[in-house]
Amino acid sequence: MADRHLAFKALADGTRREVFERLAAGPKAVGELAEEMPVTRPAVSQHLKALKSAGLVTERREGTRRVYQIDPAGLGQMRAWLDRFWDTALDAFQAEVIRTTKHERRSKKR
Amino acid sequence: MADRHLAFKALADGTRREVFERLAAGPKAVGELAEEMPVTRPAVSQHLKALKSAGLVTERREGTRRVYQIDPAGLGQMRAWLDRFWDTALDAFQAEVIRTTKHERRSKKR
DNA sequence: CACATTGGTAAGTCTTGGCTTACGGTAAGC
DNA sequence: GCTTACCGTAAGCCAAGACTTACCAATGTG
Secondary structure: OOOOOHHHHHHHOHHHHHHHHHHHOOOEEHHHHHHOOOOOHHHHHHHHHHHHHOOOEEEEEEOOEEEEEEOHHHHHHHHHHHHHHHHHHHHHHHHHHHHHHHHHHHHHOO | OOOOOHHHHHHHOHHHHHHHHHHHOOOEEHHHHHHOOOOOHHHHHHHHHHHHHOOOEEEEEEOOEEEEEEOHHHHHHHHHHHHHHHHHHHHHHHHHHHHHHHHHHHHHOO
């Protein structure tokens, strides 16, 4: 959890989102993920590293296997960030609607 | 709003997040944004293009100026996506805590 | 009708980053 | 202990992308 914004960068890549979404269906090992995806195992491994340092997944060792699992930490940070702007955005939208409507009235007048 | 996931890619870049956050403080024109940032105006313009096609900002023409403003559409999509995994992640976390706790009990026993 | 403001786009450069193959390292099975 | 299974990391390649300068279009202004 170095940078609070790593989660956005992590989920920006399609393959990485794919990995994340598959883990949402249940914990999986690296090899399992790689099998059902169109990239090699090292690629998956690298993606998992990124997801992990973004706080989106956790790792657990089971013998020689590394089982990865969804972590709510990263998701929570993203939600918090989004919520900071949600109300602001709604207000802006509201104001824009009013502004546009008034403009239309004016031009449609008569 | 081509791809539903463009918002993640858009907010992955730091400069672009900066632009977005500044717009959250209120609508601004391209030049204004560029002035208060360490990049040139064309750069800002390109970032705004990305943010716009991600549904994160809207554009409005005022004479020769283009005023940009936060748009709740993109934020809403992101929230929806996040919420799809939020409960799942919490459950996974819960299960992990229980698993770990049981393990500790076992090793600490006696 | 010049002329200035404002800003989007094109072209080129340089960095970032996603992918592969090759390798090393650790845990399980015989 | 030797082999096998599983996985992380290094090195290199190539595409994506963030930035710049140069240019052009559109709107206001005298």
